[in-house]
Amino acid sequence: MRRLVVAAALALPMLGQAAIAQETVKLGYIDPLSGGGASVGEGGLKTFQYLAEELNAKGGILGKKVEIVPLDNKTNPQESLIQAQKAIDAGVRYVTQGNGSAVGGALSDFVTKYNERNPGKEVLYYNYAAVDPILTNDKCSFWHFRWDANSDIKMEALTNYMKDQPAIKKVYLINQDYSFGQSVRTTARAMLAKKRSDIQIVGDELHPLLKITDFAPYVAKIKASGADTVVTGNWGQDIALLLKASADAGLKVNWYTYYAGGSGGPTAIKQTGLNHQVFQITEGFANVDHKESQDFEKAFRAKVDLSLWYPRAVNEMRMFAAAAEKAKSLEPIKVAQALEDMKFEVFNGGEGIMRKDDHQFFQPIYISSFGERSEKEPFDDEKTGWGWKLVAKVDTAQTMLPTTCKMDRP
Amino acid sequence: MLELIVISTLNGVLYGMLLFLMASGLTVIFSMLGVLNFAHASFYMLGAFFGFQISRWVGFWPALLIAPLLAGAIGAAVERYGLRRVHKNGHVAELLFTFGLAFAIEEIVQIIWGKSPVDFRVPPLLDFPAFTIFSTNYPAFKMFMLLVSVAIFLGLLLALKKTRIGLIVQAALTHPHMVGHLGHNVGRIFMLVFGVGTALAAVAGVIAGPALVTQSNMAGLLGPILFVVVVVGGLGSLPGAFIASLLIGLLQTFAVSMNASLAGLLGPLSPDLAQSWLSDIWNVTIAQIAPIMPYLLLVLVLIFRPMGLLGTRDT
Incomplete structure (x- = not known):
């Protein structure tokens, strides 16, 4: 009798787990939840959890509930692979990651090799923010899909705008010392030289990733260089602290950034008093004149008390659901095939397309500046009273850069 | 150039004093x-988080006093009830204990305050530029x-x-056993020193928190x-x-x-080196290796002057 009870006690939870596993789609969220990247990682996690709830309220994907499995990678490639393996062992077939292209590269590699060795148990990697161009060029993979515009696309759009600003004469580049930061600096140099040969690059800085707590020495150097414009791909605390140090030192320049709107950025910009002199380039923002996304923003802020920083995550999750429904399957390989060349109405309006050749998503891109608001900008950021204002919109067709990807298909 | 030197000196001295x-x-x-x-740097972090929390309740100035006292009390308790017991098992156990x-x-700290940075603001009384040199503001709070x-x-x-207590501490630095034999309560001195x-x-945490970032990896x-700093300065030497x-x-x-980089320094002599496999080392600037400079100094000091700059005992 006792033996029977023990056996039942062992078997019941297993049965329970199996039953639950069948009813949920697990998405492994591998991003920093501690260390210097924690502020962005936690924001991303809340966003994905909110999106999962949104999908679940509508019945989930193919009737299965979506569950986000948070895994802390400490912005470290090695740690990410351990977490990815852990996720796979727990039955995860889809992983998503965004912060850090070094991590993105390692994960893409890992997933590709894993899938070669484990046919029938494939894992898909959804990349929502690692923008090093190499991931959809030389090192592209069938198992990797990217929803954020890659760094080259962003720089192309940013420099197209900068070339018509005659006030820009001396540019200072400051970036994080790893694959993405190096790619930003190289592309910025090349594109500025081509489009505005009269612009002088007065500084080109690389600093350690997410390790600097005081940017005052760097700001002193920018100031001494006589730059009127700074271009940076910094993200996370590296952009917030850079802006904070400039506010303290009273550095008055124009900022062309990828991620100034990230956590802590808006507060620092308000401190600098640089009204509409800090620009960012994103695939969407709160004040885009589009009713559905503004309604979403309101609901999102009410629920998680954050502004939506990842419209691309919304696109990712909604397209995931759409692709699974189109394929009528949750097998990663079928979902991947359904995603290829899929056209989709993006979060902020307009049509985007997931290009089959390299698995890069193309979508409208916006340049916006941060400052005082008019009636057209209903949303502020971080309770500063200031908000992002539309400066320029680049349509999907104009973002289509060629790729060198030669994809191996299963 | 002069501007950069003056500002860098100010920034450097400030960072140095914080380290001190x-x-x-x-x-x-x-x-x-x-x-x-x-665990010493952890008390710096505790100071910053206590400072943040207390300044929420009663303002920055009381926090500047209360937070260090609180952290010091915890430090003293750690010595009295933790380290002293572990001490019996030797130095390795003590080392592992602090680790x-x-x-x-x-x-x-992560459980209580989370992993993201907390919003620890400079008190409004000190939130203005103290002075402006060469059009660069220097914040009053940093002053x-x-x-x-x-x-x-x-x-x-x-x-x-x-x-008197200072004299005993100094004596205990070099001859702890002798001080004990002379009838002083060495245990209490240890606890006091640990607490202080x-x-x-x-204190460093409370004043650095608002100026830098207050988060759990600080x-x-x-x-x-x-x-x-300890090794380069010399063991037990305050100056x-x-x-x-x-x-x-x-x-x-x-x-x-x-x-400056090797390429800038020697580039004209052999331009082809910049293209070779050496190009990474060749083009790295001093600015890029700034974060590892202190460790380079550490290695050099350990090789050439193991007792440190002003130390008397070998480390």
Whole structure:
């Protein structure tokens, strides 16, 4: 009798787990939840959890509930692979990651090799923010899909705008010392030289990733260089602290950034008093004149008390659901095939397309500046009273850069 | 150029003084107990978080007093009820104890305040530019940080040189057993020194928190540099720690402002080297290697002057 009870006690939870596993789609969220990247990682996690709830309220994907499995990678490639393996062992077939292209590269590699060795148990990697161009060029993979515009696309759009600003004469580049930061600096140099040969690059800085707590020495150097414009791909605390140090030192320049709107950025910009002199380039923002996304923003802020920083995550999750429904399957390989060349109405309006050749998503891109608001900008950021204002919109067709990807298909 | 030098000097001195606030306690504890306290930077973090929380309730100024006292009390308790018991099992056990403590404190801070940075603001009274040199503002709060650190350095020096307890501490630094044999309560002195040392680190935390970032990895970012300061300055030497702190502060700040690289220096001699497999090393600027400069200094000091700049015993 006792033996029977023990056996039942062992078997019941297993049965329970199996039953639950069948009813949920697990998405492994591998991003920093501690260390210097924690502020962005936690924001991303809340966003994905909110999106999962949104999908679940509508019945989930193919009737299965979506569950986000948070895994802390400490912005470290090695740690990410351990977490990815852990996720796979727990039955995860889809992983998503965004912060850090070094991590993105390692994960893409890992997933590709894993899938070669484990046919029938494939894992898909959804990349929502690692923008090093190499991931959809030389090192592209069938198992990797990217929803954020890659760094080259962003720089192309940013420099197209900068070339018509005659006030820009001396540019200072400051970036994080790893694959993405190096790619930003190289592309910025090349594109500025081509489009505005009269612009002088007065500084080109690389600093350690997410390790600097005081940017005052760097700001002193920018100031001494006589730059009127700074271009940076910094993200996370590296952009917030850079802006904070400039506010303290009273550095008055124009900022062309990828991620100034990230956590802590808006507060620092308000401190600098640089009204509409800090620009960012994103695939969407709160004040885009589009009713559905503004309604979403309101609901999102009410629920998680954050502004939506990842419209691309919304696109990712909604397209995931759409692709699974189109394929009528949750097998990663079928979902991947359904995603290829899929056209989709993006979060902020307009049509985007997931290009089959390299698995890069193309979508409208916006340049916006941060400052005082008019009636057209209903949303502020971080309770500063200031908000992002539309400066320029680049349509999907104009973002289509060629790729060198030669994809191996299963 | 002059502007860059002046501003970098100010920034470097400020960073150096912040390091000194922490290293002063660490170096005294190290030489008395013979144990490198891995958790020392954690008390700096505790100071910052206590400061943040208390300033929410009663304002920044009371926090500047209460937070260090609180952290110091915890430090003293750690020595009395933790380290002293572990001491029986030898130095390795003590080392492991402080190592574990650092992780425990970090986890506890994460549980209470989360992993993202908290919004620790500069008090409004000091939120203005103190002065403007060459069109660069220097924040009043940073000036205040500088003054507090200098005041503490002077106070500490006076206490050590002029008071009775200071004399006993100095004696215990070099001859702990002799001091015990003379009838002084060495245990209580250890506890006191540990408490004061951690409280000083907490002061650094309270004043650095608003100026830098207050988050749960701040101890990990500063901890290793403290050991460099202690070794370079010389074991148990307060003036040594002072000089080493300033040296490292200035070294790091000035290295950031330099763009020289091997390519710039020797490039014209052999341009083809820049294309070879050496190109990475060839094009790296001093600014890029600024963060590892202190560790380079550490290695050099250990090789050429193991007792440190002003130390008397080998480390």
